[in-house]
Amino acid sequence: MGVKKRMSGCVATANAIRLANVDVICSYPIRPYTGIMSELARMVADGELDAEFILGEGEHGQLSVVYGAAAAGARAFTGSSGVGVMYAMELYSPISGERLPLQMAIADRTLDPPGDFGSEQTDAMCCRDQGWIQGWASTPQEALDISLMYYRIGEDPRVLLPQYACQDGYFVSHILGEVDVPSQAEVKAFLPPYKNHHVLDVKNPMIIGAQIEPEMGPGLQYQRYLAVEGARKVIEEVHEEFADIFGRKYNPWLEEYMTDDAETVIFIQGGHAETGKTVVNRLRNLGEKVGLVRLRTLRPFPTQQVREALSKFKAVGVIDNSVSFGISCAAGILLTEVRAAIYDMGDKVKTVGFVAGLGGEMITHNEFYKVFTKLKEVAKTGKVDKQSYWLPFEL
Numbered sequence: 550m551g552v553k554k555r556m557s558g559c560v561a562t563a564n565a566i567r568l569a570n571v572d573v574i575c576s577y578p579i580r581p582y583t584g585i586m587s588e589l590a591r592m593v594a595d596g597e598l599d600a601e602f603i604l605g606e607g608e609h610g611q612l613s614v615v616y617g618a619a620a621a622g623a624r625a626f627t628g629s630s631g632v633g634v635m636y637a638m639e640l641y642s643p644i645s646g647e648r649l650p651l652q653m654a655i656a657d658r659t660l661d662p663p664g665d666f667g668s669e670q671t672d673a674m675c676c677r678d679q680g681w682i683q684g685w686a687s688t689p690q691e692a693l694d695i696s697l698m699y700y701r702i703g704e705d706p707r708v709l710l711p712q713y714a715c716q717d718g719y720f721v722s723h724i725l726g727e728v729d730v731p732s733q734a735e736v737k738a739f740l741p742p743y744k745n746h747h748v749l750d751v752k753n754p755m756i757i758g759a760q761i762e763p764e765m766g767p768g769l770q771y772q773r774y775l776a777v778e779g780a781r782k783v784i785e786e787v788h789e790e791f792a793d794i795f796g797r798k799y800n801p802w803l804e805e806y807m808t809d810d811a812e813t814v815i816f817i818q819g820g821h822a823e824t825g826k827t828v829v830n831r832l833r834n835l836g837e838k839v840g841l842v843r844l845r846t847l848r849p850f851p852t853q854q855v856r857e858a859l860s861k862f863k864a865v866g867v868i869d870n871s872v873s874f875g876i877s878c879a880a881g882i883l884l885t886e887v888r889a890a891i892y893d894m895g896d897k898v899k900t901v902g903f904v905a906g907l908g909g910e911m912i913t914h915n916e917f918y919k920v921f922t923k924l925k926e927v928a929k930t931g932k933v934d935k936q937s938y939w940l941p942f943e944l
Contacts, residue, residue: 551795552732553728554727554728555725555728556726557721557724557725558722559582559583559584559587560585560689561693561730562628562692562693563584563586563589563592564728565696566585566589566598568731568733568736569700570599571600571626572623572625573618574586574600575618575625575626576589576603576627577608579632580658580666580718581656590602601623612641612644612653614627619711622749625652626651626653627652627653627654628653630656630718631659631672631718632661634675634676641711648776649745650712651703651712652712652714653713654716655672655713655715656716656717656718656722657671657673657715657819658672658719660672665908665909667909668721668820669871669909670685670818670819670870670871674847674871677847680711681712682710682784682846683712683713683846683847684699684715684818684844684846684847685715685716687823688721688820688823689724690727690797696714697739697791698788699714700743702784704744704745705783708776710780717821719909729795731795735794739791787801799845800845802846803843803845803855803858804822805858806842807840808840808842811840811862812838812862812863812864812928813838814842815829815839815840815865815921815924816841816868817842817867818883821868821905821906822841824911824914824917826841828914828917842858852889855886855890856891856894860891862898863898864899864900864927865899865901865924866901866920866921867900867901867903868905869903870905870907873885878902879902879937880902880903881902881904884900884902884937887900899927899928900933902937902938903920904938919940920940920944923938923944
């Protein structure tokens with residue numbers, strides 16, 4: 550049986566990596582993710598975890614180390630935040646192209662400028678097209694759980710893909726929550742030892758990361774496309790098995806909160822959803838038919854599940870906690886994804902984009918109230934006067 554403790558998202562992630570019995574960890578400090586590595590370093594030093602702990606010379610070096618470790622057959626782990634995530638960009642595509650299922654924790658923070666401590670999801674969102682499994686935890690408990698599930702998903706021989714296990718900097722990484730830390734026996738039953746046929750073998754040499762001829766490119770990319778698409782079934786299977794063993798059941802794609810008779814909902818990902826839920830509770834007590842839908846898995850994007858979920862509502866406010874300057878509708882990536890998912894549903898569901906919480910700022914209760922007020926107006930009139938709003942400046 551597990552033990553309940555209060556801990557931050559960083560410490561919860563470190564406990565997941567300990568329980569996953571990783572072989573190689575590569576660290577380089579940058580806040581706010583550093584708390585994960587500080588705790589893992591302590592675990593290794595105290596003999597709680599038998600792993601090779603390596604300090605990289607930078608984030609590019611970090612990913613190079615775990616790239617090689619995974620290619621040699623090790624279960625590997627690394628992580629970063631903000632500009633550190635961007636500095637390692639060159640390695641992400643080769644790692645997924647080589648089908649090496651290492652894991653990277655991203656405790657997201659805003660890029661420079663302003664480079665602040667708190668959350669903004671732009672750093673991790675910039676990585677969304679690299680062929681990795683990717684999703685967000687909204688609590689420390691979920692940070693622990695998705696790390697375990699992602700290893701299981703990525704190492705499945707039908708998938709063999711790396712994973713970005715994301716959590717919002719400060720709002721999840723540093724705020725304490727109650728976490729049920731499972732036993733090693735439970736995790737052992739869920740997560741088998743890492744096996745990958747595609748690893749270096751001195752008796753059967755191969756070249757890893759070699760340049761290829763142009764005509765080889767389409768087939769390689771198509772294989773990666775099939776792997777990402779094929780991961781959908783595995784993601785659902787792993788979530789079911791996780792629930793059976795640990796007793797915590799998650800919808801692998803979306804969390805719906807008070808949506809049964811809702812007319813308007815907010816669509817969001819990450820820890821700010823927890824603040825949004827408190828506003829939903831208050832408005833429900835006032836008789837408003839509102840709800841919240843939280844995206845749990847960004848890649849692969851759950852197009853069909855989003856279509857089915859959002860088709861029930863009159864108006865959907867999509868909150869982006871990231872920037873994509875010049876994007877369609879002047880909002881963010883989530884709004885674009887949602888609109889693409891529901892495109893052929895016609896004009897049945899009205900969508901409005903909101904960019905909020907940039908630079909590490911909170912998305913406040915007042916801002917959530919303003920979003921719901923605008924959505925109520927859209928639901929009543931059936932008109933969308935403005936495609937998107939940047940908070941707090943435009944409402």
